[in-house]
Amino acid sequence: MRRVYLDHAATTAVHPEVLQTMLPYLQDQFGNPSSIYSWGREAKAAIENARAQVAVLINADPSEIIFTGSGTEADNFALSGVTDALDQRGAHIITSKIEHHAILHTAEALERKGYKVTYLPVNTEGLVNPETLKEAFTEGTVLVSIMFANNEIGTIEPIAELAQITKEHGALFHTDAVQAVGNLPIDVKQLDIDLLSLSGHKIYGPKGVGALYVRRGTRIKPLLHGGAQERKLRAGTENVPGIVGLGKAAELARLELAERQTHLTELREYLIDGVLSSIDHVRLNGHRSLRLPGNTNFSFEYIEGESLLLSLDLAGIAASSGSACTSGSLEPSHVLMAIGLPHEVAHGSLRLTIGRENTKEDIDYLLSVLPNIVKRLRSMSPLAPKGGLSHVQ
Amino acid sequence: MRRVYLDHAATTAVHPEVLQTMLPYLQDQFGNPSSIYSWGREAKAAIENARAQVAVLINADPSEIIFTGSGTEADNFALSGVTDALDQRGAHIITSKIEHHAILHTAEALERKGYKVTYLPVNTEGLVNPETLKEAFTEGTVLVSIMFANNEIGTIEPIAELAQITKEHGALFHTDAVQAVGNLPIDVKQLDIDLLSLSGHKIYGPKGVGALYVRRGTRIKPLLHGGAQERKLRAGTENVPGIVGLGKAAELARLELAERQTHLTELREYLIDGVLSSIDHVRLNGHRSLRLPGNTNFSFEYIEGESLLLSLDLAGIAASSGSACTSGSLEPSHVLMAIGLPHEVAHGSLRLTIGRENTKEDIDYLLSVLPNIVKRLRSMSPLAPKGGLSHVQ
Amino acid sequence: MYSEKVMDHFTHPRNVGEIENPDGVGEVGNTVCGDVMKIFLRIKDDRIEDIKFKTFGCGAAIATSSMVTELVIGKTLQEAKEISNKTVAEALGGLPCQKMHCSNLAADALHAAIDDYHKKQKVSG
Amino acid sequence: MYSEKVMDHFTHPRNVGEIENPDGVGEVGNTVCGDVMKIFLRIKDDRIEDIKFKTFGCGAAIATSSMVTELVIGKTLQEAKEISNKTVAEALGGLPCQKMHCSNLAADALHAAIDDYHKKQKVSG
Numbered sequence A, B: 001m002r003r004v005y006l007d008h009a010a011t012t013a014v015h016p017e018v019l020q021t022m023l024p025y026l027q028d029q030f031g032n033p034s035s036i037y038s039w040g041r042e043a044k045a046a047i048e049n050a051r052a053q054v055a056v057l058i059n060a061d062p063s064e065i066i067f068t069g070s071g072t073e074a075d076n077f078a079l080s081g082v083t084d085a086l087d088q089r090g091a092h093i094i095t096s097k098i099e100h101h102a103i104l105h106t107a108e109a110l111e112r113k114g115y116k117v118t119y120l121p122v123n124t125e126g127l128v129n130p131e132t133l134k135e136a137f138t139e140g141t142v143l144v145s146i147m148f149a150n151n152e153i154g155t156i157e158p159i160a161e162l163a164q165i166t167k168e169h170g171a172l173f174h175t176d177a178v179q180a181v182g183n184l185p186i187d188v189k190q191l192d193i194d195l196l197s198l199s200g201h202k203i204y205g206p207k208g209v210g211a212l213y214v215r216r217g218t219r220i221k222p223l224l225h226g227g228a229q230e231r232k233l234r235a236g237t238e239n240v241p242g243i244v245g246l247g248k249a250a251e252l253a254r255l256e257l258a259e260r261q262t263h264l265t266e267l268r269e270y271l272i273d274g275v276l277s278s279i280d281h282v283r284l285n286g287h288r289s290l291r292l293p294g295n296t297n298f299s300f301e302y303i304e305g306e307s308l309l310l311s312l313d314l315a316g317i318a319a320s321s322g323s324a325c326t327s328g329s330l331e332p333s334h335v336l337m338a339i340g341l342p343h344e345v346a347h348g349s350l351r352l353t354i355g356r357e358n359t360k361e362d363i364d365y366l367l368s369v370l371p372n373i374v375k376r377l378r379s380m381s382p383l384a385p386k387g388g389l390s391h392v393q
Numbered sequence C, D: 001m002y003s004e005k006v007m008d009h010f011t012h013p014r015n016v017g018e019i020e021n022p023d024g025v026g027e028v029g030n031t032v033c034g035d036v037m038k039i040f041l042r043i044k045d046d047r048i049e050d051i052k053f054k055t056f057g058c059g060a061a062i063a064t065s066s067m068v069t070e071l072v073i074g075k076t077l078q079e080a081k082e083i084s085n086k087t088v089a090e091a092l093g094g095l096p097c098q099k100m101h102c103s104n105l106a107a108d109a110l111h112a113a114i115d116d117y118h119k120k121q122k123v124s125g
């Protein structure tokens, strides 16, 4: 059976060149970068090389990159680290309703510690309105954290404007760019961003490694305490192979960015057109154009997302859904709720995210199986209008 | 030039079989374990297999193992997670003066948040006296954290007794077993331990992965907030290749434990005898027998550790020191201070830690170069007694 | 994640559909939680002569719906009442922990349909 | 970590040793911080005719000691006084940031030795 992977927003395969770059550090060059002897120096040099590779991708200075164990850790580090450094209990932070849980749950943990948090709403396309940000500032606002692009519906936020407003109000601006890095050009200097999170496994790098960009001079305290690694900002023996892999992935992302954008956008449009023209009662979630190049997200009325995923899996296709059943909670995706979908429509959502290895044939294969799956599930559904639906074929 | 690696307490080379086990997860089997389709299920199964492998090494139940991004994270998680769950600000924890910085600096961070911390002293051999633990308990003591074996001087603490006393006082017992796991038999049930930290790269597994054992029913809150991974106790897309590698390393450690212990202990004794009989004015730090199988730690009077390391490096030998110059701070090792060494003796310490790949020839090579290095550095030292020292050759 | 038996019932669900003028109908669940099950009964001499379902929900929801219809078809109403959520889950060879709430739904829908039948009987009888 | 020049001075330090009955001796540092440097001077006609050092310390400490002796041997005391910590570090082609404190020590030891010489001159003169 044909296997088609269309869940690149969940994770990506390590690029073969990335793996090649990592291998020596999983073999002979295993030294601890903190050591002064030859094995250690090799490892140290490799880390600094990777740091430069990550820095240049977002136009930062290498000294502004701190490696972490994941995108989640970078997000936690940004929020706790900044509030901890400013050390004003009762301080206020602003974020949005559609952030990844790595931000939302950290914000909730801060609330339990006495911080105040404003969760900005978004419009039906998932966009934060800069005007609502302006109104949210209070005396004690220290940090604004708005994601660069959403992981479910792909909407790209107006980061330059949001960062600018934040600056005018004297607060720090953090962006969770885990989905955006490698998919969109990002220049932290031009955008005037203070902190930015990224993750290796979303950009054809390895799992278990991420980074936080921290603009020079920004006050931040470590999340992980211990040894003096990463300029005392992130303790723990460095994951050298992981870091080297992230560096290489960043370099490839930089070199191939334009090409990847074109390729993904083309396939995305082909997929969207194909679905909308062959299936009825379906809506495209997110913004039509301010959208990650590889992201598509649909809601199929009258059917539930997990059964859709299972059926696609049986056809060899990997996808994802905002359905409650797949999240381990009983609530459907907070993102789909925030853009105003009714519950049953949110439950029937399907995210198909395209990656660099995908081809037009992959999309054709998807389009050849999806309509029948939707039809079958609708025929079982008590919610579908009696007499069935008209399927445009 | 011959290269001899004698710094296995700093990090170890990934075991070739471990790398082989990891490779598929760095290639085709790259799925996100939270996904329900085939790629995800493969990854999920691999993680659960690794969890069982780690569990059996310490006689825990798989459900009691939580994977982390490092030993440091496991230590931070244990201390913050338990105090956070009990949520009694002003509560009291007990640890020792010779813990790794991952514990000490986390304890200090807790102090800044209002917790009280007692740092138990150790004797000249690095042992915590169970009597001092008994006396340290107060009304509000919630947690005791004492390392299983020390990373610098190798001393093995009386964990069974310390855990027993802790239990009698109704507190939880955590042990940082990063150095002990894989080198000593450990049975968390028999020892009555509530929490235990371990790290992949110290046991021939990969860097960037560790685990915390949390006894069933122990209240703990996450350190990293976000997705629902690891039963909501550790958010972030799982580092599948790293976790799989840690699992395999744990399995190998279990299978080869007796063999490794014998091999390391033999070489250790050979090394200690060789150094003590060929060099004067040297002392062995730590306990003569309650000692990690692969650990040796010497103080050479009148010379400084970093220059010793540099000289050994020039001879192709990787070692480590408690000297201030190598730690990035101006203070020599807190462990060597805690066992009562004068500053200049602490500065002259050398740690040589043996691993599974080392041979008698490696030790012979070390013994052939070390005496001359010590002699040369002493001849430059203003602290050495005039007229030089008698070198037993 | 799912056993072979669950997957079999998901891919080849038994008794999908509706019954015209059913003797009893039960509907449980709601769209907020993402699971809706509807069960239709045809009863003759206190026996379940025919049963059909329609389900909006995850793989487990569909499989448990299918299984419950298989378990009770041809059974007396008394026997059908004894079918519990646990019975359904066991008949499927177990369900993942986080899916146990789905199996609750299937038996509930069946019981709701039987209750509906009894209610109708009373009205007409 | 260290430049080739530093490593050269570490492995082949110039002017190690002591001078019998020196005209000036300077000792700086302490064992608590892990660096002790001792510099011995032989002065003739206000010139440094000979200079030796002994150092307890890290690689940078040994290299800077060696370098400072090379820099000033044969120089007038006036010239030697102008040697600063920065001069020594630069002569070595730079030092890692966290090692800059070591290079401070070497010039300090030299200046202490020159001061000691002047003091002795005054007493005897």
Ligand SMILES: Cc1ncc(COP(=O)(O)O)c(C=O)c1O
Residues within 6 Å of the ligand: A235, A236, A237, A238, B009, B070, B071, B072, B073, B075, B100, B102, B147, B149, B150, B151, B176, B177, B178, B179, B199, B200, B201, B210
């Ligand atoms: C005793 C001890 N605890 C904790 C750690 C930290 O482990 P890691 O470097 O994997 O974070 C180490 C090693 O550095 C250690 O030796």
Ligand SMILES: Cc1ncc(COP(=O)(O)O)c(C=O)c1O
Residues within 6 Å of the ligand: A009, A070, A071, A072, A073, A075, A100, A102, A147, A149, A150, A151, A176, A177, A178, A179, A199, A200, A201, A210, B235, B236, B237, B238
């Ligand atoms: C927007 C966003 N932020 C954060 C994360 C967390 O990254 P990681 O899984 O590497 O911890 C993800 C991915 O899961 C994401 O999509």
